[in-house]
Amino acid sequence: MPVLNLNRRNLLGRALALGAATTLTGCDFDDPSHPDVVDRVLNAMSHWNDEVQAALFNPHTLAPTFPASAITRPARFNAFYDIDKAPQVDLATWRLGLTGRIGNKQPWRIAQLRALPQESQITRLICVEGWRVVGQWSGVRLGDFLRRINADTKARYVSFQCADGYFESIDMESALHPQTILALDFLGAPLTAPFGAPLRLRIPTKLGYKNAKSIVALGVTNQFASGYWEKQGYNWFGGS
Numbered sequence: 001m002p003v004l005n006l007n008r009r010n011l012l013g014r015a016l017a018l019g020a021a022t023t024l025t026g027c028d029f030d031d032p033s034h035p036d037v038v039d040r041v042l043n044a045m046s047h048w049n050d051e052v053q054a055a056l057f058n059p060h061t062l063a064p065t066f067p068a069s070a071i072t073r074p075a076r077f078n079a080f081y082d083i084d085k086a087p088q089v090d091l092a093t094w095r096l097g098l099t100g101r102i103g104n105k106q107p108w109r110i111a112q113l114r115a116l117p118q119e120s121q122i123t124r125l126i127c128v129e130g131w132r133v134v135g136q137w138s139g140v141r142l143g144d145f146l147r148r149i150n151a152d153t154k155a156r157y158v159s160f161q162c163a164d165g166y167f168e169s170i171d172m173e174s175a176l177h178p179q180t181i182l183a184l185d186f187l188g189a190p191l192t193a194p195f196g197a198p199l200r201l202r203i204p205t206k207l208g209y210k211n212a213k214s215i216v217a218l219g220v221t222n223q224f225a226s227g228y229w230e231k232q233g234y235n236w237f238g239g240s
Contacts, residue, residue, distance in 0.1 A: 059173045063204035066122045072133035075187065077194045078208065079164070080228070086193040087163040087214050094198055097217035100159075103150025110184070110198050116140045116148070119181055123204035125211065128234065137202040139183035143176040151220045159225035160201060163214040169225035170203065170210060171237070179204050182215070210238040 077083045095107035120138040146153055153176060159169040174180060183202040184191060191197040196213030203210055209229045219225070230236045 059177055061205075063123055063179055066124065066134050068122060068136070070134045071122060071136055071187070075135060075195065076131070076133050078127060079194075079213070080166070081164070083194050085164075088193050089163050089198055089214060089216075091198055094216070096199060096215065097161075098149060099217060099219040101152035101155045101220040101222070105149075113140055113145075113182065113199070114184060117144070118184075120185075121179060121181070121202070121204070123179065123202075125204070125208050127208040128229075128238075136187050137181065137183040138185040138188075139181040139199075139202065141178065142180045142182055142201070143178070145182060146175065146220070155220045156222045157220070157225050159219040159221060160212040160215050161217040161219075162212050163216050166212060166214075166228045167225075168201070168210060168212040168227040169236075170201075170206070172220075174203060174205060177203070177205055205239060207238045209234060 077086075079086065091110055095109060096113070097107050098105040117140070118138050119141050120136065122134060122136045124132050124134050126132045142158070143153075146158070153172060156172055157169050158172060158175040159167070161167050170180075180201070180203045183196070183200050184198070186192070186195045191200060193214075196211075196215075199215045200213040201211050201215065210227070227234070227236065
């Protein structure tokens with residue numbers, strides 16, 4: 001994964017280079033003698049989109065917030081499985097595992113996370129499919145948590161592993177954004193299984209699939225970690 005730090009001149013140069021690459025192949029995309037051309041071009045475009053989104057991302061710009069009257073009711077469930085398949089996590093045994101470039105890797109219990117200062121937000125979740133909902137989430141600022149566990153905030157990525165087999169990663173700048181939280185509550189009550197109990201990522205500056213649910217492990221790394229849907233062709237940066 002390339003370093004996500006481009007100025008406007010670099011962006012233009014990369015755009016022209018990508019356009020040239022797609023026109024100078026001399027290949028018809030439907031030509032059966034070149035079955036990998038489409039995949040290669042689409043992968044290049046996806047990486048380019050990631051770089052553009054990262055270059056335009058401003059860590060000081062906040063996502064819109066809304067009044068309580070704007071909250072979507074009933075809340076909308078969405079996952080890669082039916083609602084009755086949402087993982088039921090035992091809070092008595094659940095621990096948040098910590099890996100990678102972290103100074104204190106002692107696992108955390110829910111009670112410990114709830115003892116930290118809590119942030120609440122009413123923000124909009126935007127799905128890549130086009131629909132959007134407004135909800136209220138509360139929890140611990142991810143940036144504050146990373147500093148508390150002595151994580152290397154100069155590292156490039158924060159990754160998440162989930163109880164349902166889902167996995168995701170985000171760039172460190174997005175992780176340190178003031179609205180990025182490890183959510184414990186939804187609509188004023190502890191998270192339930194369909195909405196990511198006992199702990200989920202809430203990051204209103206990104207699309208819905210970046211908001212990992214039912215988190216069981218968090219890692220800090222310089223090695224690109226990808227994500228569940230990104231492995232199937234979605235853009236990685238996922239900015240909304």
